Amino acid sequence: MFKNRNSQNIHCNHCAVKTLCVARDLNPIETDDINNQITKIKVADKGNHIFHAKDLQQNLYAVHTGSCKDYWLDEDGSERINNFYLPGDIIGLESIPNDKHLYSLIALENTELCVIPITALFDLMHQHSNILKRVMNIAGYKMQNDQSIRITTNVNQRIADFILNTYYRLQERSNSKDFISLPMSQLEISNYLGMAHETVNRVLRKFHKEKIITIKVKRIYITDIDRLKELGTTLLSIGQGETHVEKIPEEECQ
């Protein structure tokens, strides 16, 4: 179901996840230009599809509130989750070269998505180098995220990485530092990480017993971030916040 963005009083300037979305680092004119091209929001109830794989792709979507997953069906017809999307995330970048969606998108909870027409976005990137730069950065962060859930030998590490990744991404979007909740089910986590759901449960229970996380009904709260970091791989602290460049070498290469 579509809503008019204006009538909902949504403007990139006041958006809670502005610093993650397209409107970051833009001057007022650029922000207005972007905002004016995003005229619709799409509202989806929990479990509803936003689009299907092989659909013609005319838009990107930005998660305004809520969360989503995208997936495809393998030869057996079983679901294979590709990614989860949280507020501020841009959906659909990987499908641009094909002009059609590679994955189907489903809302994990009641969700509002800003509809970003691709042709309009490309025009804006062409006009404003700040917008070009910003979209390229978003693409880069997306690649970093896709690469961050890499295959590791053991299951504890993979789940720790998953929780950390989602933790970092959620933390950028809210101010609660202590407790963060994950919107997806254990079944979905196991699907995404490619392991048995019983295993996910056992590892989460173990983490719970060791007071690293606290499991409430359908929500997971992180209580000991340091232990979690020890368990996971490093490199993961990929976010869009401040970039600390430790030291800049004189020359790119000898």
Place this chain on the structure above:
Amino acid sequence: MFKNRNSQNIHCNHCAVKTLCVARDLNPIETDDINNQITKIKVADKGNHIFHAKDLQQNLYAVHTGSCKDYWLDEDGSERINNFYLPGDIIGLESIPNDKHLYSLIALENTELCVIPITALFDLMHQHSNILKRVMNIAGYKMQNDQSIRITTNVNQRIADFILNTYYRLQERSNSKDFISLPMSQLEISNYLGMAHETVNRVLRKFHKEKIITIKVKRIYITDIDRLKELGTTLLSIGQGETHVEKIPEEECQ
């Protein structure tokens, strides 16, 4: 070691991997503009570094001939391979938002890389919408590739997927349809796929016995692509060749 690109008689127009690189789908003026901004090639012998993680990033690199891997070091100091790069591949897109390289890059064999200055590229994207479109497509394909080596439950499938992925990518670059060779060692494959190298070897040996592939010294030849496809997950046939849109629905979503 750097070489002057002009003196090497390299021009995007005549490049063997032009259809995979930035210069695809451009008109002559645009191709010239791109070509003029790429003035250097970097030559690296097997095993040599091209750049290191945390180096300042000023350039992207395009593989002209040869192949590379990029990696990072985990807390134990052991190597974690992030990706392999074949002729036509663009290296460094994911690091753009950070202005420094996230990974270190090593040549797998004697390799020539076209040096693409990022600021120049951004200027060209700003000027020519075709170049903008092309770079966004490359970014999209890169995401598809990052997503294609997803975690699957069993090892046979993961290796089949890996071989298929590399097969498709290599096939786009050469005209030999029957036999294709992989430039990386089994040790590197195991590292990349997150499994023991003995396991990689055993699975490859099994595939060899079943006449799906033929293993020669440090080279793997694919002999039965159909069997391999059955073993792997689908969706993988991601390439930059013709895009077959099976059917275009009337509306993007109901």
Place this chain on the structure above:
DNA sequence: CGCTGTTTTGAACGAAGTCAAGGTTCGTGG
């Protein structure tokens, strides 16, 4: 020609998957 890194194979162990079954939570409809 010897050293080093890579591939190969076997045997034993352990981690994670599978199967089965019971307990919870949530949504829907009566």
Place this chain on the structure above:
DNA sequence: CCACGAACCTTGACTTCGTTCAAAACAGCG
């Protein structure tokens, strides 16, 4: 508002797959 069914979560026992350890064969390179 309660009852019921459908997902989802939890736990145990068993099995299997893949890792680990060890050791040998091989290739590549200085």
